[in-house]
Amino acid sequence: MSKKVTETVEELVIPILDELALELVEVEYVKEGKSWFLRVYIDKETGVDIEDCGTVSEKLGEKLDETDPIPQNYFLEVSSPGAERPLKKEKDFQKALGKNVYIKTYEPILDEKEFEGILTSFDGKEVTIEMKIKTRKKTVVIPFEKIAKARLAVTFS
Numbered sequence: 001m002s003k004k005v006t007e008t009v010e011e012l013v014i015p016i017l018d019e020l021a022l023e024l025v026e027v028e029y030v031k032e033g034k035s036w037f038l039r040v041y042i043d044k045e046t047g048v049d050i051e052d053c054g055t056v057s058e059k060l061g062e063k064l065d066e067t068d069p070i071p072q073n074y075f076l077e078v079s080s081p082g083a084e085r086p087l088k089k090e091k092d093f094q095k096a097l098g099k100n101v102y103i104k105t106y107e108p109i110l111d112e113k114e115f116e117g118i119l120t121s122f123d124g125k126e127v128t129i130e131m132k133i134k135t136r137k138k139t140v141v142i143p144f145e146k147i148a149k150a151r152l153a154v155t156f157s
Helices: 002-019 050-067 090-095
Strands: 023-032 035-043 075-079 100-109 112-122 126-133 136-143 147-152
Touching (some): 002 050, 050 075, 090 112, 100 126, 100 136, 112 136
Parallel strands (some): 035 075
Antiparallel strands (some): 100 112, 126 136
16 A cells, blocks of 8 residues: 555656656655654755745645545655665666765675665666775675665765
């Protein structure tokens, strides 16, 4: 059910975002405790502000009221994906080149399932990251289809 809800919400929100020159990062529909949350994460090159989130929330809320695709009560939240933005689409990985990323895989690669380092290349089939292990650098190539989860990773120097 939650997959159907997120797909329906994506169809409703994309025209709104296109009109406002915003990008859809992710739609989540999750139950936390007794409450359901519909979370829509948006972004743009210069970053989103509270007005962007408010405008999208208002326009999407109207569309959701019209179509009523969700049977139970829920809270609608529209926000920025934050500093540790998820990487889902190929273009997300392209934009993240040269940045620090965290990747978790479905199965071990070189006996590991979690990797953090600088994304040095992405060709649509494989992701290459350069990890620092103590004083050594190690390059890891991860097949794109083996990535379970990926996001930007904030580092504190």
